[in-house]
Amino acid sequence: MKKLNSSEFRQMFLDFFKEHGHMVLPSASLIPQDDPTLLWINSGVATMKKYFDGSVVPKNHRITSSQKSIRTNDIENVGKTARHQTFFEMLGNFSVGDYFRDQAIPWAWEFLTSPKWLDLPKDKLYCTVYPKDTDSFNVWVKAGMPADHIVKLEDNFWDIGEGPCGPDTEIFYDRGQENNDVAEDDPENFPGGENAR
Structure with missing residues (x-):
């Protein structure tokens, strides 16, 4: 098992999916653009709805990202467990009609x-x-x-x-x-x- 800091881990994840033909997208703003349904970006896929609803066709149907996110839906658990946070980076790999x-x-x-x-x-x-x-x-x-x-x-x-x-x-x-x-x-x-x- 490798010991990595968070930057090394993030880069390794993005490199892995880049090797598998994915386009690496930078983290979008935490403030949603053209999406009145969200107050904050709360996941990696939230910035990609335009691809999944078909309104925009991505340059590459394979996408990976490390998206800064804010969630408050389980805020009562923040501080009680090691895995509940309000701010985090969500690593994701996405297929827009390419693989499953x-x-x-x-x-x-x-x-x-x-x-x-x-x-x-x-x-x-x-x-x-x-x-x-x-x-x-x-x-x-x-x-x-x-x-x-x-x-x-x-x-x-x-x-x-x-x-x-x-x-x-x-x-x-x-x-x-x-x-x-x-x-x-x-x-x-x-x-x-x-x-x-």
Whole structure:
């Protein structure tokens, strides 16, 4: 496992996707441009709605970015957990009609586990999928994720109000039970649950 500072990590992520044919977009302003639906930019995809709704065709259908973002929807958890923040940079890779889970999931696994990239221990990685999304479950298993490290969660349905939405998948690094801050019988006691694990 490589030890990287945040700048090195960001650059490695962008370089990985650039090697896979993605155009690197700079972080947009936190103040949305031509989008009255948002007070702040709250995700990487928020700046790309114009591509996904078809009003603008991107120069490259593969895009990667590190987008500065502000979120306040779970502000009551800020300071209580290590993963709730109001300001953060969201790293993302996006396909505008070019590829789907059959490439996105193996690329995620490669970036996380390849000695060339992050070289994370595979036994520490878990992912979550939407329960009815058996396709993503199967692609994860084919990529190398053990089936018992895949958690099915209803929360894995992404939306931004009115607009693009659908099942999603998330990846978690298990810091171990010793870092857990919930009871053993708590329903959130799993990698990816609402805990410090």
